[in-house]
Amino acid sequence: MQKKIKNSGFSRTKELFATEITNGFEFAEVLDLLEDENEIEVIVKFNGDIERVAAELDAEAEIIYLNYAIITIDKTRIGLLNTYSEVEHIELPKNLYFNGPSNLISTCVTSVQRTDGFNLSGRGVIVAIIDSGIDYMHPDFQNNDGTSRILFIWDQTLQGTPPFGFYGGVEYNNQQINNAIESANPRQIVPSVDTNGHGTAVAGIAAGNGRASDGVNRGVATEADIIAVKVGYRGYESFARSTELMRALKYVIDKARRFNKPVCINMSFGMNNGSHQGDSLFETFITAISTNWKSAIVIPTGNESSAGHHYQGRISSNEVQEIEFFVGPGLETSYLSIWKNFADNFSVEMIFPDGSSTGVVGVESQTKTIRRPGFTTNIFYGQPSHYSTAQEIFFVSNVTGEPFFPGIVKLRIIAQQIVDGNYNIWLPTLEEVTEQTFFANPSIYNTMTIPATAAKVVRVAGYNDRVGNIAVFSGRGSVDDINHIPDIAAPAVNILSTRSGGGYDTFTGTSVAAPFVTGAAALMMQWGIIQNNDPFLYGERLRAFLRLGAQRRPDIVYPNASFGYGTLCLYDTMQYLVEYRLGGDYFWLQI
Structure with missing residues (x-):
């Protein structure tokens, strides 16, 4: 029988909550915490007695394999997991989508x-x-x-x-x-x-x-x-x-x-x-x-490969690049995920179809929320984990009224000191946003899905x-x-x-x-x-x-x-x- 997690009684805005929980997570995952449910699942790499840790937090632990577990926990208590030495790394779950909508001879079967x-x-x-x-x-x-x-x-x-x-x-x-x-x-x-x-x-x-x-x-x-x-x-x-x-x-x-x-x-x-x-x-x-x-x-x-959802670029010190992508009609949520070398220092800005901007976001502002009529955009400027040297900058937009109005969105990358310069950007898959959301100049490579x-x-x-x-x-x-x-x-x-x-x-x-x-x-x-x-x-x-x-x-x-x-x-x-x-x-x- 699934254990019911008690409401902890905490009250905080989503923006404050997002700011508090972002340390230690891949920032692409934070949107899952912006849902209304009190409970959420997290993937945990652990050592020692993770069931004791879960019990102390009034949570539920499922040991899936060796030192991997799924913990169902009140989302206001996730930060407490980081205080236990048994917890090596935490990751929030992500949504996956079906990859699709006699050949036996050609396959030599x-x-x-x-x-x-x-x-x-x-x-x-x-x-x-x-x-x-x-x-x-x-x-x-x-x-x-x-x-x-x-x-x-x-x-x-x-x-x-x-x-x-x-x-x-x-x-x-x-x-x-x-x-x-x-x-x-x-x-x-x-x-x-x-x-x-x-x-x-x-x-x-x-x-x-x-x-x-x-x-x-x-x-x-x-x-x-x-x-x-x-x-x-x-x-x-x-x-x-x-x-x-x-x-x-x-x-x-x-x-x-x-x-x-x-x-x-x-x-x-x-x-x-x-x-x-x-x-x-x-x-x-x-x-x-x-x-x-x-x-x-x-x-x-x-x-x-043909969806136009991946962009691959390279930037030099003190250079400014502008990347355009088209957002199709009818979307209620969308994200954009930038992955770069942590040694590179650059800031980002998103300009919406109506000309409004998120403003320039850099390392000095690691989380930011921008409200526009009809939608809200959260930006998370991430850090490398002990599993990866890469850095993610994540944008996620959610409608608060009618679905997104279609149009061209511009992403500006403002480089400061660059060591490597290579970066990759992904939009959601076809199953999430259809073929009507795409980069103006996409790359067909590095498009294998996770x-x-x-x-x-x-x-x-x-x-x-x-x-x-x-x-x-x-x-x-x-x-x-x-x-x-x-x-x-x-x-x-x-x-x-x-x-x-x-x-x-x-x-x-x-x-x-x-x-x-x-x-x-x-x-x-x-x-x-x-x-x-x-x-x-x-x-x-x-x-x-x-x-x-x-x-x-x-x-x-x-x-x-x-x-x-x-x-x-x-x-x-x-x-x-x-x-x-x-x-x-x-x-x-x-x-």
Whole structure:
């Protein structure tokens, strides 16, 4: 049962509160504290007894993995967490958005599935879909006898009996799902519904068996077990927070360990709210838990390359630069996040379409609130944390009347003493502000969304397999750093998959590219772990072989910011796995 936090009785304005809590946080996160709820979740990196700390603050602690915890606390007491030596770092949760609205041949999957090939189907492996839910009534997620292939559904948006060790949502097991399928009123037994349809489409690509189409429209791992987590705020139909994805990751990995089965995890979410360097607690948690159990975490690079939401620049000492971006109609909230080298000293000013200004904001004014008719803008001039040397300057605007009036906004950067000079600016993702909000001169690079920026995950770009070109929307990596590029590209344009409510439909986006790789990873794990050909074929080893077997065009230099190491070709990957296995006495075991 979730503990109810008592109202502390504190009374303060939002501006004062924001000023008090900004020290020690990434400033992009502070807007979450400007909500009306008394309670808020924070991600905590800790040592020692964090449950005792939570108890003393009348809060609730969930230990997610090793020294990572989620603490639900009265927001007026967050500052007290910093007074405990057990607390190493605190991060506020951020909102994530779905990355999106027969390709089996182009991905070389069919030849691996065939009985005269490797004859792989994902049997013995779990495919976990962390997304908008799943239509458990769809025949493609059922066995030939009509029973469900879904081991568990955890719907975080419902209220009832949560999984053991968690405080929110409702868990339904395989027997309950089968009872629902056989019932005349299935939703009375298992009321979880994929109203968005995104998760059902992703699941169909990764693990659908094509039963509704007599095997024609099938996915990749057709006999894999399935675990589906419908993520969102506790008790609300909403996009997920980073804390909900952290819980979901722990949940599916714990389940896989309990069943002693390898697990491939698909998370088709993304956001722009962060440094994109893999250094937030959310990202480092994903990196850390990716080494736990026999798992592979697959994340798309997002759909931001053509959105115009990233600007990359360089400035010199005493220079003034002016950057224009257009704000589309109908927005009720928006943010702009600048990331710079802390050694560089510059101030910023934002000029609104009506000519009014925030005034110049620098290090001497680390928080500032500007009120204009109809909206309020908060500016936070940040500091580096002990996890990152970067500095963030964050603008967040919220309407107080009618939605924003569209127009051109100007951002002025006024440089003083500059050492490095490079900086990056991000606007919210397409899913947050649509294509009508964009920079006048954007960069298509460094547009992979978070958490594809985490280390040790398989990052999947999207391409049009009919023409061989990278999809114009597919998130790109860095042109200078191969540690921040996609691993592989998979089909992402007009992909046929399962539709929530029955039948099939076409989908486009990197979120439907990722499940091709998730399913491929399940087939690799079946061959390696289940069939004992390569018992350590998971994590970074699996990622390396996906890269090795990727198809590469002779006219393109690899690895690159768009395709990574090439396009998915599972058959070639499997051939390399066989070649290395036959190379002599499992030499790789001795490395």
